[in-house]
Amino acid sequence: MEKDQDKIINDVTSGEYKYGFYSDIETERIGKGLNEDVIRMISGKKNEPDWLLEFRLKAFRFWQTMKMPRWANLKIPPIDYQDIIYYAAPKQKISAAGNGEIDPELKRTFDRLGIPLEEQKYLSGVAVDAVLDSVSVKTTFKETLAELGIVFCSFSEAVKEYPELVKRYMGSVVPYTDNFFASLNSAVFSDGSFCYIPKGVRCPMELSTYFRINSANTGQFERTLLVADDEAYVSYLEGCTAPMRDENQLHAAVVEIIAEKNAEVKYSTVQNWYPGDKNGKGGILNFVTKRGMCRGENSKISWTQVETGSAITWKYPSCILRGDNSTGEFYSVAVTNNYQQADTGSKMTHIGKNTKSTIVSKGIAAGHGQNSYRGLVKVLKNATNARNFSQCDSLLMGNRCGAHTFPYLEVDNQSARVEHEATTSKIGEDQIFYCNQRGISTEDAVGLIVNGYAREVINKLPMEFAVEAQKLLQISLEGSVG
Amino acid sequence: MLIIKDLKAGIEGKAILKGISLEVKPGEIHAIMGPNGSGKSTLASVLVGRELVEVTEGSVTYFGKNLLEMSPEDRSKEGIFLGFQYPIEIPGVSMVNFMKTAVNEHRKHKGLEPLSASDFLKLMREKKELVEIDSKLANRSVNEGYSGGEKKKNEIFQMAMLEPKLAILDETDSGLDIDALRIVANGVNKLRRPDNSTIVITHYQRLLDYIVPDIVHVMYDGRLVKTAGKELALELEEKGYDWIKKEADNKY
Numbered sequence: 086m087e088k089d090q091d092k093i094i095n096d097v098t099s100g101e102y103k104y105g106f107y108s109d110i111e112t113e114r115i116g117k118g119l120n121e122d123v124i125r126m127i128s129g130k131k132n133e134p135d136w137l138l139e140f141r142l143k144a145f146r147f148w149q150t151m152k153m154p155r156w157a158n159l160k161i162p163p164i165d166y167q168d169i170i171y172y173a174a175p176k177q178k179i180s181a182a183g184n185g186e187i188d189p190e191l192k193r194t195f196d197r198l199g200i201p202l203e204e205q206k207y208l209s210g211v212a213v214d215a216v217l218d219s220v221s222v223k224t225t226f227k228e229t230l231a232e233l234g235i236v237f238c239s240f241s242e243a244v245k246e247y248p249e250l251v252k253r254y255m256g257s258v259v260p261y262t263d264n265f266f267a268s269l270n271s272a273v274f275s276d277g278s279f280c281y282i283p284k285g286v287r288c289p290m291e292l293s294t295y296f297r298i299n300s301a302n303t304g305q306f307e308r309t310l311l312v313a314d315d316e317a318y319v320s321y322l323e324g325c326t327a328p329m330r331d332e333n334q335l336h337a338a339v340v341e342i343i344a345e346k347n348a349e350v351k352y353s354t355v356q357n358w359y360p361g362d363k364n365g366k367g368g369i370l371n372f373v374t375k376r377g378m379c380r381g382e383n384s385k386i387s388w389t390q391v392e393t394g395s396a397i398t399w400k401y402p403s404c405i406l407r408g409d410n411s412t413g414e415f416y417s418v419a420v421t422n423n424y425q426q427a428d429t430g431s432k433m434t435h436i437g438k439n440t441k442s443t444i445v446s447k448g449i450a451a452g453h454g455q456n457s458y459r460g461l462v463k464v465l466k467n468a469t470n471a472r473n474f475s476q477c478d479s480l481l482m483g484n485r486c487g488a489h490t491f492p493y494l495e496v497d498n499q500s501a502r503v504e505h506e507a508t509t510s511k512i513g514e515d516q517i518f519y520c521n522q523r524g525i526s527t528e529d530a531v532g533l534i535v536n537g538y539a540r541e542v543i544n545k546l547p548m549e550f551a552v553e554a555q556k557l558l559q560i561s562l563e564g565s566v567g
Numbered sequence: 568m569l570i571i572k573d574l575k576a577g578i579e580g581k582a583i584l585k586g587i588s589l590e591v592k593p594g595e596i597h598a599i600m601g602p603n604g605s606g607k608s609t610l611a612s613v614l615v616g617r618e619l620v621e622v623t624e625g626s627v628t629y630f631g632k633n634l635l636e637m638s639p640e641d642r643s644k645e646g647i648f649l650g651f652q653y654p655i656e657i658p659g660v661s662m663v664n665f666m667k668t669a670v671n672e673h674r675k676h677k678g679l680e681p682l683s684a685s686d687f688l689k690l691m692r693e694k695k696e697l698v699e700i701d702s703k704l705a706n707r708s709v710n711e712g713y714s715g716g717e718k719k720k721n722e723i724f725q726m727a728m729l730e731p732k733l734a735i736l737d738e739t740d741s742g743l744d745i746d747a748l749r750i751v752a753n754g755v756n757k758l759r760r761p762d763n764s765t766i767v768i769t770h771y772q773r774l775l776d777y778i779v780p781d782i783v784h785v786m787y788d789g790r791l792v793k794t795a796g797k798e799l800a801l802e803l804e805e806k807g808y809d810w811i812k813k814e815a816d817n818k819y
Contacts, residue, residue, distance in 0.1 A: 510658075519655040519709075522615055523669040523725065524643035524676070533668060537659025537708065 105359060108194040114173045117302065119166055121145065124272055127172050131241050134248060144261035144271030151265045157399055157428040158457040158489055162333060164370065169335055171273045173303045194297065214239060214278040214294045216307060226290065236281040237292055240308055243279035250281055254312050258341040258378045258405070266337040266372040266399075270306045274339065277307035282317035282348075291547050293322040296338075298358070298369070304335040311341070313348035315381065320351040322550055333361075333396060337372045346381030346408065351389070353546050354402075355554055358394035360561075365424025365453070368396025375402040376432075379411035379440075387414040388431070389545040391554045393561040396425060401459065403432035406440035406468075413442040416542040418554075420561045421454030421486070430460035430491075435471035435501070444475040447539050450486035451562055457489040464501040471501040479509040480538050482531075482562070510538075532559035568593055568764060569614075569634075569733060574625035576613050583609045585789035586625070591733065594761045598775055598800060599768045601786035602808045607768045608652060610786070611737045614766075615649045616642055629733070643669075644676035646732030646763075650722040650739045657709035662721070665709045666691065666728055673729060694727040698754035716747035723754040730758070735766045740774035752777030772804035787815050 115126055124145055128138040153164070213225045214237065230237050236247060243251050261271035278294040298305045313319055323340075336358060344350050352375075361368025371394075377386035388402035404413025415431035433442035448456040456479065464471045479488030490507055512534055520530035536543065536555050543551050543558075569591040576584040583606045591597055599607050612620045614627065616639035627634040634642065657665065670690070671681040682690065691705060700720050710718050719739055726734055736755070740748055755765065755778050767778055775783075775797070783799040784791045787808070792815040793799065803811075 513655070515655050516657050518617060518639065519651070519657065520665075520669075521639035522643055522649050522651075523665070523729065524640050524672040525665075525668050526640050526672075529668060529672070533660050533665065534657060537657065537661070537664070540659055 112173050114170050117170050141272050144268050147262055148268035153265050159426050159428050170303045216276055216296045233286050234283040240277040240279050254343055258376045259339050259374050267339050267374040270337050270339045274306045274308040277309045280311045282313045282319045284314045285316045288319040291320050295324045307338045309340040312343045313350045315346045317348045322353045324355050333370050335370050340375040342377035342386055344379050344384035344386050347383045349385040351387045354390040356392045356394050360394050360425050361396040363423050371395035371398045373400040378405045379408050382408040383410045384408050385412040389416045392419040393557050398427040398429055400429045401432055405434045407436045409437040410439045415444045416545045418447045418539040418542045420449045421456045423452040426455045428457040430458045432461040435464040435468035438469045440471050442473045446477045448479045448488050450488050451482035454486045459491040461493040464496045464498050466497045468498050469500050473503045475505045477507045481511045568630055570628040572626045576620050576622045583789055591764050596765045596780045598780035598783045599786055605786045606789040607786050611735050644673050648726050648731030648734045650736040652738040654710045654718040656711045658711050660709050662705045697727050698724045699750050700724045715742035719751055723751050732763050737768045740769055772800045775800045785811050
């Protein structure tokens with residue numbers, strides 16, 4: 086019986102990563118290594134103002150005093166920070182017409198990823214910022230959005246065009262001293278997306294950023310900043326992929342969200358960085374700091390993540406609930422297959438009165454995958470009537486994987502109500518057989534069961550992406566039943 | 568349609584089926600009765616391809632094909648249906664989704680287009696009425712939180728949806744009260760056609776009052792030790808299994 090199980094697991098875990106191709110795009114790269122000159126060089130290439138260079142340098146000096154965090158339930162290979170290229174940008178060929186068209190090879194790359202860069206071709210109602218390696222190559226629907234006063238552009242552009250907004254908000258939620266990877270990002274971040282929704286505006290389309298790592302030996306350090314002013318609403322989606330390579334590649338991003346009074350921000354991620362091969366070779370090391378601040382009363386920030394990629398994921402999208410009656414949500418599905426490891430969860434900090442948070446985490450471990458949920462619910466002294474509900478479920482496939490749960494609670498207000506539920510289950514051979522007997526193949530049965538398990542989270546994604554995410558879940562687990 | 572010849576099979580090296588021969592013709596209802604542990608469910612497992620049962624000798628031919636070489640899902644798509652003795656719960660997967668996937672896999676196998684959502688729901692409605700299943704069940708997860716009777720009715724509902732050529736009902740009557748038993752049996756009878764067959768595996772005569780078999784077999788210690796018409800079931804009800812056991816023990 087054990088043998089059968091192994092066989093089924095092997096069958097299902099043989100799924101291949103579908104975005105592992107490399108595009109031959111002429112790229113400008115700087116040399117490997119990191120020091121103040123490199124930071125000045127990056128800043129110089131982007132023609133940045135002095136205040137930003139200053140910010141980078143402060144971050145770098147601080148980072149040098151820090152040590153890599155070791156508390157996560159992860160086996161992290163040694164990372165030589167001097168052996169990484171910190172800036173790589175595709176050299177764009179300027180089109181003859183001079184109408185801002187982009188390099189056909191770049192366009193082809195994004196076409197292959199299913200992200201056409203022409204506005205008329207993309208899913209209706211979704212604006213895209215496409216980032217390749219260190220730079221944003223194209224932002225669609227910029228003009229349409231500008232009519233409503235919405236700013237949606239690359240981070241570099243925002244620094245030039247809206248320096249006041251960037252200055253006011255950058256680092257206000259994730260300071261450059263926050264943690265090792267956030268400090269590193271603050272020193273060397275290259276590009277990312279910036280979005281500002283003005284007072285009273287509901288953004289009429291989904292905004293999205295698609296991150297692609299293409300160059301070898303390059304780290305990707307993007308930075309995203311989303312601001313929803315009073316009464317504003319925006320739904321935002323982030324996607325990411327990378328070529329298959331034998332060596333690990335570092336990705337250390339920072340995302341900051343600010344929601345002012347009565348504002349609502351939905352942030353969805355479908356993370357599909359290259360996970361490494363079946364034997365655990367290669368893959369992206371994904372160390373990301375994502376945090377939202379509900380600054381105003383009645384504001385709401387909702388994180389939804391589907392994490393299927395990366396060799397290592399270290400990520401805790403969090404909410405600081407400062408405004409009274411503000412709400413924070415975290416919905417997560419994290420898959421670890423083969424030798425993937427994930428230590429992910431959320432941190433909800435209740436500061437304001439009547440603040441509410443929800444955490445729903447669904448871990449799926451297959452193969453030799455290790456999946457940890459780590460969460461902190463913190464209720465400060467003045468957070469009267471704070472409420473939290475956390476649910477952490479783990480699904481195991483086979484008997485070589487692991488699921489772990491590390492929930493932390495710090496409650497300093499007697500009126501708080503905090504609930505935590507956790508379950509662990511296994512996809513049973515008998516469940517698979519039951520499906521088989523009805524004519525459903527093992528692969529499809531796993532897809533059905535996993536999607537059923539993750540349904541609560543998938544339902545939170547914007548429609549167009551929910552379908553994609555379902556397929557992705559099935560593909561990432563292709564071959565892994567038990 | 569189904570020819571079993573001298574079938575021997577076991578689980579983890581232990582012989583359970585010790586030479587079964589059986590032929591099922593289109594339109595027939597066979598009942599396989601016998602005391603606990605005689606191998607009835609193991610026979611059902613072999614027919615649907617559960618891997619934990621190992622066939623050591625003999626052959627099973629289904630419409631001229633070697634059944635033992637077919638995958639479980641292909642057997643299903645070729646028309647073999649098992650009503651499980653203990654239907655499995657699949658949390659999070661709605662009955663609608665589950666059945667839609669199954670029905671469309673069967674259609675694909677026959678070279679048909681998948682059913683549209685509205686046609687599918689219409690089909691579900693019809694079949695639900697046929698087997699008198701509560702329409703709310705369809706929105707729930709597969710078998711999750713169903714009562715014993717609901718689970719068994721749900722098996723017959725799935726059978727109605729998939730319209731098998733050969734249905735094997737493994738102890739479908741166990742755990743049913745008399746009303747549920749009648750509903751389940753009525754469902755099976757309504758699904759009966761001249762070209763499809765049923766193997767009813769049961770312990771008791773009770774179910775056979777409602778589903779009248781053409782042929783009754785008694786299984787004991789891995790062998791079909793007696794085969795006769797429906798009157799055999801009544802005789803067993805009256806006299807129990809002991810006389811058959813004695814007969815068989817003398818013979819083998």
